Ligand SMILES: Nc1ncnc2c1ncn2[C@@H]1O[C@H](COP(=O)(O)OP(=O)(O)OP(=O)(O)O)[C@@H](O)[C@H]1O
Ligand code: SF4
């Protein structure tokens with residue numbers, strides 16, 4: 001029905017071709033667009049897979065903008081949101097010449113809050129010179145920005161602590177009472193999202209909302225006709241994160257601080273406020289101190305029965321209840337105390353639901369929650385706080401409930417959903433039953449366009465000088481490629497070390513390649529500079545592995561330091577594997593390996609984005625050759641030619657096209 005129109009748009013001389021340089025008719029892309037148009041028209045669910053770089057973005061945007069009604073597009077990361085909003089959607093809208101309105105919606109913490117900025121400017125006791133400079137920059141930024149989105153202010157690093165002081169949380173937002181409500185960027189973004197035809201969100205935001213109802217997505221859902229998840233392979237993990245529950249001792253301490261402040265200013269005679277909060281604070285601190293280490297994670301079953309954790313938790317619960325009682329009796333003295341009461345009850349309830357078994361020896365990782373879900377209880381220690389997590393092992397039933405009710409189209413798309421052409425694993429993880437699923441073949445000639453190079457003589461990936469060995473092995477190839485490289489690392493630490501080394505080497509060898517390092521500027525800006533430079537080298541971690549699109553010669557070499565296995569200390573992963581092994585499956589072969597293959601395919605997929613693209617994929621990890629599972633890994637990558645010889649790889653760049 002819409003097929004003819006799609007044929008025309010995507011076909012030779014079609015309107016997309018007029019907007020996009022180097023556009024060619026790709027049969028798989030056209031067919032995929034038709035299937036998506038069909039699902040939209042029939043308000044159906046569709047699982048749609050097509051390889052990296054094959055143009056899925058246009059394949060869903062065209063039918064969505066033409067026939068999708070109110071559309072929510074959710075993608076993996078904030079920088080992919082920006083890529084869609086700033087680049088792909090405007091292109092498609094121009095090509096289609098349709099008057100659809102588009103809005104970008106991010107989480108609250110991305111927008112500068114007038115109220116908190118004002119407070120910080122008035123009484124912020126900033127100690128570091130960086131912070132003072134950043135605050136000044138944020139102040140200036142507020143005078144010109146339309147969106148208040150911190151991504152627009154690349155000058156202040158995304159991870160700078162100052163952002164915490166000038167953004168709001170659900171707990172600290174004044175809402176309709178706020179004097180800045182009219183100008184508030186959070187409210188503005190939500191209003192725009194309400195009114196727009198197409199709203200671009202990310203998976204975290206989408207699922208955070210199911211748990212917190214604070215991001216504005218919940219208000220959008222009822223009116224949405226079409227929901228599209230790009231990078232849909234990430235959904236099981238992201239959803240798991242949010243369908244679970246987390247309580248942090250810092251939330252408790254924050255609440256105590258507010259209770260004390262509000263109590264003293266509005267109900268000084270109502271209670272001995274310091275005595276009310278102190279035992280709670282002490283219990284929260286004791287809970288943290290039960291673990292001497294920083295940055296560790298344990299499932300409940302891994303915590304020794306004799307650990308101070310269990311009695312501390314019991315005390316915290318008891319003292320928390322006492323504080324709630326005081327708040328109950330004083331709540332009517334002031335709105336702010338009433339607010340504290342509501343927060344306390346909510347937090348208290350979650351604290352009670354986190355039923356760590358207290359009986360010595362009887363500890364188990366599994367906990368049947370109220371809705372009959374299997375959950376894993378685990379804790380995570382940070383330098384000054386402890387988080388208690390309760391994570392469901394399967395999100396299928398919860399997500400299924402989300403999809404019930406109003407009929408609408410649900411599109412799940414990604415390059416990596418099926419395992420050997422079988423979508424069952426994905427569909428059952430997501431609770432999609434036997435929804436139709438389809439794969440479209442890649443239009444690229446991988447054997448001609450790409451080369452997989454695995455260097456000789458790499459040390460074991462856990463050896464301390466591993467990153468240096470990666471750089472030593474990669475340098476001659478980076479030189480041969482004339483820059484034009486992505487170095488994708490599995491850890492931030494490796495990013496830092498690699499950056500240090502490359503900076504020094506480039507200087508010493510007088511190589512003119514601009515070095516772009518994740519964290520040194522916003523991601524969108526880094527990518528823009530990378531595309532513009534034409535001979536740059538970019539070093540990044542996770543967020544550059546997926547969805548990132550640099551078409552053409554600017555990117556000709558993708559270097560991957562290690563096979564991307566998830567960290568073995570992840571308690572949720574451990575619990576999943578335990579469940580699998582109980583069923584007689586091998587956790588490594590059935591879970592960790594397939595997950596790592598997906599991530600690796602995504603990383604490798606940054607290379608070939610076009611019929612004319614050529615490039616080398618260098619995977620440094622020796623396990624690709626030495627381990628029995630290595631073969632399964634390289635066999636699941638695009639069918640590049642393969643070599644282990646540096647000179648062959650170097651020669652690839654010298655061959656005329
Ligand atoms: N038919 C086409 N001809 C030429 N280029 C195209 C065509 N369709 C899309 N492109 C361009 O190809 C590049 C890759 O497209 P896109 O980013 O949509 O890939 P993808 O399928 O989403 O890959 P990934 O799974 O890695 O996200 C983009 O630069 C896009 O503009
Ligand atoms: S409404 Fe909330 S987010 Fe907006 S300016 Fe006020 S306190 Fe900040």
Ligand SMILES: [Mg+2]
Pocket residue numbers: 056057230547
């Ligand atoms: Mg994509």
